[in-house]
Amino acid sequence: MTQVVEPAVPPTRAIGRVTHWIGGKHAAGGSGRSGPVYDPATGEITRQVDFASADEVDAAVRVARAAFAGWRATSISRRTEILFRMRALVDEHRAEIAAHLTAEHGKVPADALGEVARGLENLEFATGIPHLLKGGFSEQVSSGVDVYQIRQPLGVVAGITPFNFPAMVPMWMFANAIACGNTFILKPSEKDPSASVYLAELWKEAGLPDGVFNVVHGDKVAVDAILGHPDIAAVSFVGSTPVARYIYEHATAAGKRCQALGGAKNHMVVLPDADIGMAADAAVSAAYGSAGERCMAISVVAAVGEVAEPLVEAIRERLPKVRVGPGSDPTAEMGPLITREHRDKVASYLDSGREQGAEVVVDGREHVLYREGRGFFLGVSLLDHVTPEMECYRNEVFGPVLEIVRVPTYTDALALVNDNPYGNGVAIFTRDGGAARRFQFDVNVGMVGVNVPVPVPVAYYSFGGWKASLFGDLHMYGPDGIQFYTRGKVVTARWPDPGTSSVDLGFPRTR
Numbered sequence: 168m169t170q171v172v173e174p175a176v177p178p179t180r181a182i183g184r185v186t187h188w189i190g191g192k193h194a195a196g197g198s199g200r201s202g203p204v205y206d207p208a209t210g211e212i213t214r215q216v217d218f219a220s221a222d223e224v225d226a227a228v229r230v231a232r233a234a235f236a237g238w239r240a241t242s243i244s245r246r247t248e249i250l251f252r253m254r255a256l257v258d259e260h261r262a263e264i265a266a267h268l269t270a271e272h273g274k275v276p277a278d279a280l281g282e283v284a285r286g287l288e289n290l291e292f293a294t295g296i297p298h299l300l301k302g303g304f305s306e307q308v309s310s311g312v313d314v315y316q317i318r319q320p321l322g323v324v325a326g327i328t329p330f331n332f333p334a335m336v337p338m339w340m341f342a343n344a345i346a347c348g349n350t351f352i353l354k355p356s357e358k359d360p361s362a363s364v365y366l367a368e369l370w371k372e373a374g375l376p377d378g379v380f381n382v383v384h385g386d387k388v389a390v391d392a393i394l395g396h397p398d399i400a401a402v403s404f405v406g407s408t409p410v411a412r413y414i415y416e417h418a419t420a421a422g423k424r425c426q427a428l429g430g431a432k433n434h435m436v437v438l439p440d441a442d443i444g445m446a447a448d449a450a451v452s453a454a455y456g457s458a459g460e461r462c463m464a465i466s467v468v469a470a471v472g473e474v475a476e477p478l479v480e481a482i483r484e485r486l487p488k489v490r491v492g493p494g495s496d497p498t499a500e501m502g503p504l505i506t507r508e509h510r511d512k513v514a515s516y517l518d519s520g521r522e523q524g525a526e527v528v529v530d531g532r533e534h535v536l537y538r539e540g541r542g543f544f545l546g547v548s549l550l551d552h553v554t555p556e557m558e559c560y561r562n563e564v565f566g567p568v569l570e571i572v573r574v575p576t577y578t579d580a581l582a583l584v585n586d587n588p589y590g591n592g593v594a595i596f597t598r599d600g601g602a603a604r605r606f607q608f609d610v611n612v613g614m615v616g617v618n619v620p621v622p623v624p625v626a627y628y629s630f631g632g633w634k635a636s637l638f639g640d641l642h643m644y645g646p647d648g649i650q651f652y653t654r655g656k657v658v659t660a661r662w663p664d665p666g667t668s669s670v671d672l673g674f675p676r677t678r
């Protein structure tokens with residue numbers, strides 16, 4: 168049984184309306200545009216979130232730009248001290264942050280606390296900034312000449328984040344960006360914006376100077392203002408593939424550094440020698456956790472050879488035991504989806520799957536919470552005999568639907584994964600170390616799990632997919648994050664005695 172924790176009451180100080188956070192304080196929107204924030208468990212609108220205009224984004228950038236000179240000059244030890252305080256505050260307020268996630272995203276408290284814990288890792292990594300920012304020094308590269316390399320912050324950098332991890336994904340970005348000496352503009356998802364403002368309040372309490380961390384809410388208008396703003400040096404994005412591609416193209420066309428992480432279609436390959444019970448437990452946990460709204464959720468099981476029949480049976484058997492319900496129900500393991508439209512889109516893949524020849528083993532629309540129509544619930548769903556031509560396979564479903572593709576051999580399973588346009592995560596379940604090693608060598612996917620269904624790297628490695636799951640060169644957080652948020656500078660220096668120089672028009676040589 169999943170450990171559950173009673174949700175605390177979200178203590179945001181901006182009840183009813185979620186405002187921007189600019190220059191260390193709430194900044195009510197002046198654009199006249201706003202959007203609804205729902206409680207997905209009831210379907211009710213609980214708040215309105217301000218949508219920034221281009222002028223409001225510009226105001227945030229001006230504040231961040233003004234704060235940059237002071238922040239980059241702040242000593243590394245002082246920056247580290249603030250990061251340690253922020254780390255302690257997030258740790259102390261895990262329950263409150265998680266409550267915001269449950270209230271607006273719908274994920275159950277245990278899952279929300281898991282998100283906060285994985286976000287916190289990034290602040291912990293960033294507290295190592297004194298070590299992470301060390302450069303290199305080469306003494307005596309030529310007679311009396313030394314060369315050293317330093318890494319410096321970029322300036323104002325922006326993060327644009329998705330609805331499914333409203334606390335963790337911003338932490339993936341801002342922990343390292345701020346530690347490196349940049350100032351930050353966060354444009355969180357407009358669907359669940361409160362956690363980001365709560366984190367801003369914690370930064371202030373931690374002693375971060377005003378203007379170093381800012382939040383602007385909104386839609387495409389705010390995003391386009393970020394992409395076109397001449398004073399934003401870099402953009403980190405996480406979201407769906409079409410938007411990631413758009414962000415990457417526009418940000419780089421405007422001369423910005425960009426890393427844009429997109430969608431996914433993660434496969435779990437189960438070889439005939441795998442432990443069926445363990446594979447079934449893993450598939451159910453990874454497919455339905457967070458209602459399948461994780462970019463690392465398992466969406467497809469590639470069942471190899473004779474494993475298919477007993478594996479499908481073992482998965483099917485487990486499904487009635489998955490408790491679907493609101494975060495306020497301490498027994499619930501899976502919450503609702505983010506919006507009604509998204510829920511209906513997810514459910515539509517069950518119909519198209521059936522029409523195109525798949526077998527609907529379990530239909531989540533038969534769940535009582537779906538039938539009652541309250542909130543955006545859909546029960547767990549299982550599709551068997553899926554093939555790569557089907558709509559449900561070709562699209563990222565992003566909901567509690569697990570698809571089984573039956574393949575005859577390991578080679579077919581590998582081809583299935585490698586032919587898929589996405590390459591975020593993949594897992595292999597086997598007891599054969601040689602097969603696992605060969606898979607790890609052959610597979611064209613950025614993050615691989617060996618008997619681990621959701622292989623999200625720890626914060627001291629970096630997170631990133633391949634193919635249509637990432638546009639850009641560097642992965643997110645960890646060592647790649649430090650590289651992304653800094654640029655190198657190499658200094659060549661000598662201190663000759665006066666009177667020892669002469670004019671020499673030749674190209675500088677070391678020998």
Ligand code: NAD
Pocket residue numbers: 327328329330331332336354355356357385386387390391405406407408410411413428429430431461462563565591632636
């Ligand atoms: P999304 O692409 O709809 O939105 C992401 C962000 O982009 C939001 O801040 C949103 O306001 C903004 N946005 C949306 N449409 C836009 C447009 N037309 N122009 C400019 N900006 C726009 O994604 P989502 O629905 O919030 O999140 C779910 C998606 O994110 C899934 O595809 C999931 O796989 C992906 N995701 C990927 C990762 C990863 O690490 N690869 C992690 C989490 C989520």
